[in-house]
Amino acid sequence: MLKRLLVATALAGAALAVPAAALPASAATLAHASTAASCYKQSGTHWVCITPGAFCPKAAHAHYGYATVTKVRYKCTYKSSDPYWRWRRA
Numbered sequence: 001m002l003k004r005l006l007v008a009t010a011l012a013g014a015a016l017a018v019p020a021a022a023l024p025a026s027a028a029t030l031a032h033a034s035t036a037a038s039c040y041k042q043s044g045t046h047w048v049c050i051t052p053g054a055f056c057p058k059a060a061h062a063h064y065g066y067a068t069v070t071k072v073r074y075k076c077t078y079k080s081s082d083p084y085w086r087w088r089r090a
């Protein structure tokens with residue numbers, strides 16, 4: 001009985017420690033998006049520390065932002081073919 005409980009606990013713990021690479025694409029994307037979203041900062045009329053292709057916060061709609069690594073300019077835009085607000089190259 002105790003051995004069965006220990007095995008069940010170990011399996012449950014292992015299931016919680018699944019790396020993002022083992023998750024389905026949508027779950028991995030959401031995990032990355034939530035991490036990246038914590039970096040967004042508004043600086044005057046533009047945003048800094050954005051992730052190209054990521055979803056934009058509502059406050060950034062139609063505004064410009066600069067990528068974290070490359071410092072390239074992006075704009076938060078909406079396209080009917082991809083019905084989400086995303087950071088796209090300006």
